[in-house]
Amino acid sequence: MKKRCFLLLKFSLAIVYKTHSKNTSNNLVSSNHTTSYSYIMIRSGFLFTCVLLSTYLIAQEKPEISVNKKSVLEAVIKQEKKMITMSDQIWALAETAFEEKESAKILADYAESQGFTVQRGVAEMPTGFVATYGSGKPVIGILGEFDALPGISQKAQSTKEPLKKGAGGHGCGHNLFGVASLSAAVAVKDLIAQGKLKGTVKFYGTPAEEKFFGKLFMARKGLFNDLDVCLDWHPSAKTEADVQSSLALVDFIVEFNGQAAHASADPWNGRSASDALELYTTGINYLREHIKPTVRIHYDIQRAGDVVNVVPDYSRIWVRVRDTKREGMQEVWKRVEKMAEGAAIMANVDYKTSLVSGLHEILVNRAGGEAMQKNLEYLGDITYTEKEIAFAHGIQEATNKPKEGMDAKIKPLEETKEHPGGGSTDVGDVSWLVPVVRLGVTTAPKGTPWHSWAVVACGGMSIGHKGMIQASKALAMTMVDFYDNKELVEKVKTEFKERKGDYQYKAILPDGPPPIPIGSN
Numbered sequence: 001m002k003k004r005c006f007l008l009l010k011f012s013l014a015i016v017y018k019t020h021s022k023n024t025s026n027n028l029v030s031s032n033h034t035t036s037y038s039y040i041m042i043r044s045g046f047l048f049t050c051v052l053l054s055t056y057l058i059a060q061e062k063p064e065i066s067v068n069k070k071s072v073l074e075a076v077i078k079q080e081k082k083m084i085t086m087s088d089q090i091w092a093l094a095e096t097a098f099e100e101k102e103s104a105k106i107l108a109d110y111a112e113s114q115g116f117t118v119q120r121g122v123a124e125m126p127t128g129f130v131a132t133y134g135s136g137k138p139v140i141g142i143l144g145e146f147d148a149l150p151g152i153s154q155k156a157q158s159t160k161e162p163l164k165k166g167a168g169g170h171g172c173g174h175n176l177f178g179v180a181s182l183s184a185a186v187a188v189k190d191l192i193a194q195g196k197l198k199g200t201v202k203f204y205g206t207p208a209e210e211k212f213f214g215k216l217f218m219a220r221k222g223l224f225n226d227l228d229v230c231l232d233w234h235p236s237a238k239t240e241a242d243v244q245s246s247l248a249l250v251d252f253i254v255e256f257n258g259q260a261a262h263a264s265a266d267p268w269n270g271r272s273a274s275d276a277l278e279l280y281t282t283g284i285n286y287l288r289e290h291i292k293p294t295v296r297i298h299y300d301i302q303r304a305g306d307v308v309n310v311v312p313d314y315s316r317i318w319v320r321v322r323d324t325k326r327e328g329m330q331e332v333w334k335r336v337e338k339m340a341e342g343a344a345i346m347a348n349v350d351y352k353t354s355l356v357s358g359l360h361e362i363l364v365n366r367a368g369g370e371a372m373q374k375n376l377e378y379l380g381d382i383t384y385t386e387k388e389i390a391f392a393h394g395i396q397e398a399t400n401k402p403k404e405g406m407d408a409k410i411k412p413l414e415e416t417k418e419h420p421g422g423g424s425t426d427v428g429d430v431s432w433l434v435p436v437v438r439l440g441v442t443t444a445p446k447g448t449p450w451h452s453w454a455v456v457a458c459g460g461m462s463i464g465h466k467g468m469i470q471a472s473k474a475l476a477m478t479m480v481d482f483y484d485n486k487e488l489v490e491k492v493k494t495e496f497k498e499r500k501g502d503y504q505y506k507a508i509l510p511d512g513p514p515p516i517p518i519g520s521n
């Protein structure tokens, strides 16, 4: 765009110069004053149009933003050093589901130091918290995660090497997630404190996204119910205002109980829980042929006997069923659960199923996405140094991907797909309670395998930091939109109501305490 403006200016100057010299020479031979006068008028008019057009194009490239938006950008920039320190600390701690004591404390303490009222240990989760500032309407919420994944510890380098063998790692970039969201909330808080924005800002410290889905327990407790709009973002290999849904899921455990016996001396006295488990997974794998292609079934065999010379009397499997919509997921869930009975009958053992968790699919909000998109376009593409591009190439080489470097280009807002594929998130449950506006920002190279050491590596160095800061800016600007523009809030709410229809949110997991590991309190 910049190039086009300069070309246009250059072109107009060249014309003016040319016509000027032509006119001067014409005047030497012509005595027709009127012709010369109109010629000057046309020339001036042309020049004026060119200048106007150039100004318009330059203005198009970087539209003016409000004073409040400029202020939040400055407030994010002011926090950059602190943001990098906090995200690096959380990255190195790499605490997993419901064990994120230090990580949650870093964020909650920072919120408190900035004048937020912090409620710790919400929804019976020691690492869950809500930080609130301001009063009255609108109430704008923002979500922040900070849990790591087990077993993928990694140094901030482009070759695979654990930081601490066997430890966790931020393979989903949640060290960046929580910090960017909280820093955006702090930027907005500054303006509320100065009386430049009216309303309330609420930051949600949401634990255990990777395993037990902390937001689900917050949703069940009604912690999001007073929000007008809620924002969130996620680290990604591309940058976009996110207007795609996610998959609904259900998690359940099946346990088989049989009778132990000597595997060789008296196997006829045994009833094998492992036989039941094998028959069960065989059944599931036959079922795959007869379900919709949008459905996903995965399982994790957790126990299947301990030694070879004993008929196992106990086995245990964790099953997950997903689909684009809850209805589709529920149908397959009931069928897969029922199949456990068949397996138990065949192996002559007892069985038990226990529901672990369930998530709603995301209810998309395009009106909010469009506001986010405008702010992203204002911010423009993230740029990278040669060193960062070399780092990205190193990651791509190590993970057998083409050396395409980074993709932080702002693209046009996508159409919302009927079947988006991909993963699931506990943001889904929040999105059926209040409108949720979402964002994805580049924090890893193109094609990086997610939930892997490669994402951990990028989240602990400048590629991740740059994405985090960009996300914080876009989130803060979009929050300003919601405080300053009542019509936008109404538009977002109207779309939410239309998409939701008559459905009243009901968590898939019935009431009960969250599965906090023993010793985590």
Ligand SMILES: [Zn+2]
Binding pocket: 172, 173, 174, 209, 234
């Ligand atoms: Zn994640």
